Amino acid sequence: MGAMGAPGQAVAAGRAEAVLEAIGEVLGCTATLSSDLDANLSAFERDHCLDPRIQPAFTARSLLQMVQAMPAEVIHEIEEPLGMAAAVARSKDRLLLIGPYTHHAMYPETVPELVRAQALPRSHAELYRLYRTRYPIVDAEYIYRGAAAALRATGGRDALGALRQVSALGGSIAPGSDDAPQSATFDVIAERYRLEQAFMDAVADGSTSEALETLERLSTIPSTITYLTTPFLGTTILRIMARVAAQRGGVPGVTIDAISQEYAQRLHRVGHSADPRRSASFNSQMVSAFCRAVRRHRRLGYPPTVRQAHDEIELHLSSPVSTSALAASIGVSESTLTRRFKEATGMSVTQYVAERRCSRAARLLATTSRSVRDIAAFVGYEDANYFVKVFRKAYGTTPTEYRARRAT
16 A cells, blocks of 8 residues: 555646746745645745734734734735735645736825825835836636646546635834834734634534524624625625535535535525615525534434435426436445435335425315416426326325315
8 A cells, every 4th residue: 555655646746836926936035835834924024024013914924923813725815915825735644836926007196195105114115116017917716726726636626617816915014113013903803704604514413503603703893804794795705614614514515515505596686785784684584594514414314325315306496307317416326326215215216206296286175276288297297287187196195186176
């Protein structure tokens, strides 16, 4: 085993090295991957921090504090007040570090405006100009793609599916001050990551009350948590976090995607509300839906394969459902699915589909005035006569008689 593992590790290491080299060549900025966090971050400060007093976000101390607090396999981009940025991500025991770079071109008015905004002495203007021109202008999307590729090359993954941006607001200190670099902003960031992790843990446990309580505490964190009140962005980020957490809680991807799509569509339909209470209510409903899904799937008590099949059936009940297609969609053989499904439910897949369709049809017969033909089509039977036959076998009566009895 050890002899076979070494070549594989060498290949993986070579692949990662090639990706890092490509990032450097294409984006024009440094990309490193190291298991020695202290050495890596100290080298970054030495090579790229203009001055610890005016750029504390790029000091090894501040970066280490953030890296230790942030979740693994989530790509973070730190943008500090001097207009520079760097991307970091933890994968297993290694740290990926890309940058620095900037997102904006430097125009003639850039330096004077920044010097005034950061209360820097004019003597630092030329120093900053020379510093800034050392680094490339790179779009955040390319940084994200490069970092995600690097994570995959190391055998890791991109857990969030997006770039999590962190603004190091209030981090500048005027040169000449004897005070230590301010780190309050990074303390706040660390608390934010702690609460976000607690929020995801609560969703993964299916605890609605704990998830909503943590979300309320998140909304009280100053400045760095402004995404919660940014149009669409806050709900979108929460939706992604809840999706990842629900997957950890055992909910199959098809169910997660259905909930996610429902709330994405609702968000675009109703738009962003300027009323914070309305936005909070929308977010609470969405988080509660993910938590209910976790609890529901734990209550089912089915093995994972059967739970996945159950969800596929529920989501596509109106469409043709075959055992072979169902098995292929969840990655098992037809014989394996047939055996496990029968053991867990006492029914074949075909019998279970018929039972669920008839149950849904019975509810529609009792609560709507839609025709039997329309209801048959809605639950997946194009042939209304065949639907009547299946329904009679399940309920001992025709759909029309069932509706008449329910009405009396």
